[in-house]
Amino acid sequence: xxxxxxxxxxxxxxxxxxxxxxxxxxxxxxxxxxxxxxxxxxxxxxxxxxxxxxxxxxxxxxxxxxxxxxxxxxxxxxxxxxxxxxxxxxxxxxxxxxxxxxxxxxxxxxxxxxxxxxxxxxxxxxxxxxxxxxxxxxxxxxxxxxxxxxxxxxxxxxxxxxxxxxxxxxxxxxxxxxxxxxxxxxxx
Amino acid sequence: xxxxxxxxxxxxxxxxxxxxxxxxxxxxxxxxxxxxxxxxxxxxxxxxxxxxxxxxxxxxxxxxxxxxxxxxxxxxxxxxxxxxxxxxxxxxxxxxxxxxxxxxxxxxxxxxxxxxxxxxxxxxxxxxxxxxxxxxxxxxxxxxxxxxxxxxxxxxxxxxxxxxxxxxxxxxxxxxxxxxxxxxxxxxxxxxxxxxxxxxxxxxxxxxxxxxxxxxxxxxxxxxxxxxxxxxxxxxxxxxxxxxxxxxxxxxxxxxxxxxxxxxxxxxxxxxxxxxxxxxx
Numbered sequence: 001x002x003x004x005x006x007x008x009x010x011x012x013x014x015x016x017x018x019x020x021x022x023x024x025x026x027x028x029x030x031x032x033x034x035x036x037x038x039x040x041x042x043x044x045x046x047x048x049x050x051x052x053x054x055x056x057x058x059x060x061x062x063x064x065x066x067x068x069x070x071x072x073x074x075x076x077x078x079x080x081x082x083x084x085x086x087x088x089x090x091x092x093x094x095x096x097x098x099x100x101x102x103x104x105x106x107x108x109x110x111x112x113x114x115x116x117x118x119x120x121x122x123x124x125x126x127x128x129x130x131x132x133x134x135x136x137x138x139x140x141x142x143x144x145x146x147x148x149x150x151x152x153x154x155x156x157x158x159x160x161x162x163x164x165x166x167x168x169x170x171x172x173x174x175x176x177x178x179x180x181x182x183x184x185x186x187x188x
Numbered sequence: 189x190x191x192x193x194x195x196x197x198x199x200x201x202x203x204x205x206x207x208x209x210x211x212x213x214x215x216x217x218x219x220x221x222x223x224x225x226x227x228x229x230x231x232x233x234x235x236x237x238x239x240x241x242x243x244x245x246x247x248x249x250x251x252x253x254x255x256x257x258x259x260x261x262x263x264x265x266x267x268x269x270x271x272x273x274x275x276x277x278x279x280x281x282x283x284x285x286x287x288x289x290x291x292x293x294x295x296x297x298x299x300x301x302x303x304x305x306x307x308x309x310x311x312x313x314x315x316x317x318x319x320x321x322x323x324x325x326x327x328x329x330x331x332x333x334x335x336x337x338x339x340x341x342x343x344x345x346x347x348x349x350x351x352x353x354x355x356x357x358x359x360x361x362x363x364x365x366x367x368x369x370x371x372x373x374x375x376x377x378x379x380x381x382x383x384x385x386x387x388x389x390x391x392x393x394x395x396x397x398x399x400x401x402x403x404x405x406x407x408x409x410x411x412x413x414x415x416x417x418x419x420x421x422x423x424x425x426x427x428x429x430x431x432x433x434x435x436x437x438x439x440x441x442x443x444x445x446x447x448x449x450x451x452x453x454x455x456x457x458x459x460x461x462x463x464x465x466x467x468x469x
Contacts, residue, residue, distance in 0.1 A: 020450070021231070023231075032373060044429065063255065064255060064256075064295060065255050066252045066255045066293055067293045067294075069250070072249075075295070076246070076254060077255050078255050083370065103370070104368070104369045104428075123428070123430075125235050125238050126337060126369075126459065127253070127254045128241075129252065129253065130242050130249065130251045130255075131241055131242040131245055134245070144377070147308065148296055148308035149295045149297055149308065150191045163430065173430050174369050175425060177229075177231070177424075177429070177430040178368075178425050178426060178431045180426075180431050181228060181232075181424035181426055181432050182422065
């Protein structure tokens with residue numbers, strides 16, 4: 001399988017060419033956010049306050065990294081399960097967000113909003129956290145430091161390995177993949 | 189009577205937390221390796237090989253296998269001939285957690301209130317402690333840091349006697365099917381059958397930490413473990429949930445006598461970062 005190189009922030013034209021199941025290498029800047037930070041980001045939008053970063057064309061990675069040990073830019077940093085962010089994601093997409101990265105299923109409202117704005121949902125391998133952290137060159141907390149592990153970080157990454165889980169047309173690896181390998185249950 | 193110092197307990201738990209967080213068990217490592225060789229999906233093979241590389245990096249560099257270093261669950265069996273001196277039992281355990289999560293660069297993932305006041309305690313305390321008093325003069329400690337990607341996909345159902353084996357099979361397979369990619373497959377499924385509601389869940393948790401090279405000593409339940417494993421792997425969910433033949437590494441079942449009217453069944457799922465470490469003082 002050949003990896004497709006994707007630069008961050010994202011380019012809407014390139015996203016149109018990505019298909020569910022494609023493997024990609026991400027390079028550039030991404031932002032991190034999970035449950036508690038999402039709640040605050042959406043509160044900003046609802047109250048008309050500025051977000052802590054310019055969200056246009058950006059990718060948000062759902063992660064709460066471990067603290068960095070000496071000699072490392074960041075601690076282990078694998079994806080968290082994405083469905084917990086479903087309640088907030090459509091609003092962020094409509095505010096300019098073009099990509100999310102996490103693991104696990106998304107609900108229909110998220111997929112509809114993705115199709116509407118041409119966004120892509122990427123996946124990193126859950127639990128491959130030490131491996132992933134080696135592709136993160138720098139990590140800096142830019143907001144919500146009080147949230148501890150859930151603070152909002154800016155990561156600079158190079159060749160970060162990911163998979164297109166749901167593409168901009170709504171094709172979904174989690175639906176198509178298992179269908180190919182499911183075996184009938186013969187005993188009944 | 190044997191005197192054991194609280195400090196000894198603290199040091200032991202501290203070491204176990206770090207060991208569990210960095211070093212995957214040989215049983216899980218070998219099983220993932222075998223599965224990587226047999227996996228039918230090319231993408232699934234890539235994922236399983238990444239997991240093996242990840243285990244290697246974590247062990248070599250002394251970093252966490254997974255960033256969700258979990259809530260610290262501790263099973264502690266205290267011999268009735270032991271006298272603990274030099275500190276409060278619960279505080280000693282929490283001191284060990286506090287020190288290990290700080291010194292070991294592990295993520296602090298605990299909030300002080302579940303609903304209204306979700307503020308991080310910043311030291312990963314309190315631990316979840318399950319204590320039993322047992323014969324003897326030793327203390328047996330099992331530390332199992334539990335991530336919540338898989339914890340959130342766990343379930344309990346109060347089955348009734350008429351549900352029988354078919355009821356257990358349906359509940360377990362449906363739970364794993366509905367979880368799909370969320371608990372980070374390949375998973376290990378701990379199942380507790382019998383007892384009362386809370387007993388079933390505690391057994392299920394304990395079974396997520398039983399070696400996957402072992403089977404239930406009762407041949408009927410050992411056969412049920414095998415049957416469940418086969419059915420789950422036929423679902424096609426695969427490693428990382430993207431489709432494949434490796435969804436589950438092992439199903440471990442523990443049982444307990446139960447009431448004439450009931451058959452509680454609890455399922456606790458743990459991901460491939462199945463972290464646990466054990467010691468006897």
